[in-house]
Amino acid sequence: MKTVKLTIDGKVAEVSAELTVLQAARSVGIDIPALCYDETLEIFGACRMCVVEIEGSKKLQTSCSTLVKDGMIVKTETEKTINARRDVLQLLLDSHPNDCLTCQKAGECLLQKYAYKYDVAFRKHDGAVRPQLMDTSSPYILKDNSKCILCGKCVLACSQVSDRRVLAFAERGYDTRIIFGADESIEESPCVSCNRCVAVCPVGALVDKREYNKVRSWESQKKVVSCKACEYGCEFEVHSVKRKGISLVAKAPANGRPLCLKGRLATELKYVDEPEPPYRKVDGKFIKTTWDKALGITELLEKIEKLDKNPVEGGDTE
Ligand code: SF4
Ligand code: SF4
Ligand code: SF4
The missing domain is CATH 3.30.70.20 (Alpha-Beta Plaits)
Known part of the structure; x- marks a missing residue:
């Protein structure tokens, strides 16, 4: 693997030549802000929050789509990058509903996090609301x-x-x-x-x-669990308050894990104390259903019941 040496905010990083500047920065503990970057997805380069200054380049560069080079000198938090990020945030917040008080995402929302970090307020200009x-x-x-x-x-x-x-x-x-x-x-x-x-x-x-209006992000304890329904083992986060399982949400589907409804419902049944009834789509309509139908185990349960009623002769049964 070819490696390169670059300097990011004064820190020397020796990384694979295949990394982007944003990935290299994160590998040495420098978290460049980004709204559209996700390590499990293709690079989209839409938000322009991740702009950085690179010595020798007059324009700001998007760090999520710029590959590292040997000897590169990168600065992530300069007056120029901060002003550019503020402009991006202001544009977004000018047409955004001022709804953090009741929004389920408050506390985890990246837009809220960066608005706080860069001191950008809602609706500074009188733009149209989406x-x-x-x-x-x-x-x-x-x-x-x-x-x-x-x-x-x-x-x-x-x-x-x-x-x-x-x-x-x-x-x-x-x-x-x-x-x-x-x-x-x-x-x-x-x-x-x-x-x-x-x-x-x-x-x-x-x-x-299924989590809406149940618990605020900062009020719950969070534990990551793996689904046992198939070999992918997708990850979910159990949100609990005082040891009571309140809700379950899917984690980002890393490492090719597909995520599916059946696995999510099975995991929810296991960890959430009072889960809402499950629903399934029949002919394009959601209908409330039973857990055995939702999990596709109706026939299995019927067979188990039959076998338990008529156990095979011989040996002790519990
Ligand atoms: S719905 Fe969410 S993930 Fe999709 S484009 Fe909008 S902000 Fe991004
Ligand atoms: S929490 Fe985020 S998405 Fe929700 S209203 Fe506030 S800024 Fe918008
Ligand atoms: S299938 Fe539905 S729930 Fe799954 S990612 Fe696509 S839109 Fe979202």
């Missing part, structure tokens, strides 16, 4: 387009599994928005409720509906 366009048709996902920052992560995360590709960008310019299927409701679309998109959304535009 229309709300709330989609409540799914029992698993709540979509609020007015909070979408068009980072593209959800589209990329959904399209990584070849038979899904449910999400896309629609329209142009200020009217650009994320759509499910052929601009359908989540319920009507071919969405399989795996929640990959929810797991990567950096803001409150896509949130887990």
